[in-house]
Amino acid sequence: MKPGLLSTNEVSNMLKVNESTIKRWTEKGSLRCIKTPGGHRKYKMKDVVDFMDTFSYDVTDLLVPAKENFSKVPVSTDYAILTKDFSALSELFYNTMLEGNRENTFQFLNLLYSNRISQIDLFDKIVVPSFQKIGMQWSVGQLGIEQEHLASNTALHSILKLQDVISRRPKHGGIALCGCLEEEYHEIGITCVNNILDANGWTTYYLGANLPVESFVDAIESYVPHIVCVSTTTPKSQKHVLQQCNALRETTSIINAKLIVGGGIPDVLKKKLPADHIPSSIADLVIYVNSLPITKRVHA
Template sequence: MKSSLLSTTAVAAMLKVNESTVKRWTDKGSLRCIKTPGGHRKYKMKDVVAFMDQFAYDVTDLLVPAKESLSSVNVSTDYALLTKDFAALSDLFYNTCLEGNRENTFQYLHLLYANRISQPEIYDRVVFPAFAKIGMQWSAGNLGIEQEHLASNTAMHAIIKLQDHITKRPSHGKVAVCGCLEHEHHEIGITCVNNILESNGWTTYYLGTDLPTESFIDAIEQHVPALVCI
């Protein structure tokens, strides 16, 4: 997707400063820009975000430019990240999963996490809506079973790989057992629950899907968890 370009006016409005201040930052080299053939300054959203990170700019109350002010017709990934446009981010994830490129899908989730979108937000606001859409498209006959399976396996690979990059809290000693009972083969939801617990200091035992009830009970008796997630 084409990267959005912001005008000096749009950046100034977003950061609540005068245009002359933006131009001064640019001339000093603090804020990168692109010069058009006509000599106008244009800014990539990612460069504005990098500027805010470098100088600890408060992003809690920014005036974000309207989509109409962007040079790109489409909502860019940069814009969606900055504004936390979860509908757009989830649609991008939906498309990436259906393409079946596991590394690209992981890199996309890692990009979200690196841009201050928390692990619960990634799951609740990006992953789950995307798979609700996949389920509806499959029910409507717009997606084949093979496409649904490809998307699910692609997402699972990315979710598992992302877990290695999540900052985890120290263990507090509590144990959780997570899994799906027999006849339940959908794994993404329970995997996300397991990962959230693990990231928050729980020792987790993940039992997977389609587990007989008796076997689940055996696991509970063996591990004596403080929490059981089914």
Template sequence: MWAVSESSVKRWSDSGALACVRTPGGHRRFTMQALLDFQRAGGAGRDDGGADHRGATADATQLDLAVAGRDWSRLQELYYEAAVAGDEAAGAALLERAFQDGISAIESKERILTPVLHLIGERWRRGELNIWEEHLASQVTLAATGHLHRRLPRAPAHGRVALCGCPEGDLHEIALQMVVETLEAEGWRAISLGPNTPLFSFADAVQRFSPQLVCISATIVHDLERLRRDYKHFYRAARHHAARIVIGGAAFADPQVHDIFLHDFRAIGLTDFLEYVRREFPPSDAAT
């Protein structure tokens, strides 16, 4: 978080500035609250402060200011830096800090992560970013959003099942993970088949799990003829189990693709998706 040495942290802890809990073996443990209290009281810049201290404090302060002011473009810049540097800890800390200040997980996904990934794609396309930087950014994003998700409160499980995946040939799994997290936070059992799932096998999974909801995320698709053929089988299976079908992702902007994937709802993002889910599956109708 502050990019300082272990001895600095020990010194702050020994002076009482940074509260710690000692394990029976004598190791120091720091609660999130203690870190935040320390940060509010001046953080890493409170004492002697070498250059590294000042830099780290400046970063933390910038993050605090950006979060407090809901400065989305600054938050995007800060997240971008963490993402292309492969800094999972910084990416996760940013999302956690935002959440503590009242920015919901969906807001972070839509207003920070998604625009940053779109920008990364654009910079990659223009040859300004290396492929490995795009890969690092993907890993950081999957890890950071997963980290926040595991800490969030969830609605009680209501027994409904959603089956989610990307069609064959599509390796873009970040939006899919976001959809799964959104449903889990709402108390769904959300099963992810992951990226690159052939539709005929997706249809078999529908038979196996009898979901109330099926979510397809598609960014890039190939072989429209094969998709057309397999989707018919998939659609019949979904209808047989009375599952609603929701589609989302850039691939559906192409009318040819859109027309193949008969659906109940096409989501633009996570906010309209959540509205749809809450409207179509009200709590009173829950199975358990």
């Protein structure tokens, strides 16, 4: 089948009606279709979505539960988008970023975003699992370091480019500072955090990877943020993370800012971390920051 076109059977599964009902709606003109030279009906996803909009179809009823593992059966991108099959979409994103084509990877994310997959779901449910697969394959030698680097750079570029097309909430005056602790080079997660905050009306200052703690403290003093978002995944030691977070917390408490720490933090460390919040996901972060009061800040 031509990519992007759905069969009568696929549409009937989505709308949970018989194929004969789909044919009747098509003949009535309620649902647009394309006739192939062989006389078969094919449907564009956009037309199915328009139909659902027009007839107030309950889309939530159509969602299929996310699968635990990556889908073994290749499905069309359109079908995966419509059914919000995050497992299949992660697999597609994984393949795209490993090819190393930045433009295609951006176009893929943009396609999902344009089809109502939220930026939060893009990060938590598509980017993160794709990278978990990369990390797992790298650790057992199925992927080379060069492939992991190519995929990371391709994904990072496409995530940054996507930010240019994301619709933003108006600025509400909140200021956020985002960066990684010293010797931390995993910066895709904190880039996602920065972009989500930017889309949610925060003015963000992005400090990137591997920031010496003294410089982080200086930045807090200069920008007087409401929230400081810190990422740590592979620290030298737990002691090192605690020392750095203690120094940051000392400064954030003076200016009444919240210290938010994320990344791959083991449970034992979570208990000791001097953080105001340790979100388990981007979705969790958004709920937390939306609950914060924003007071007017005066820059030093």
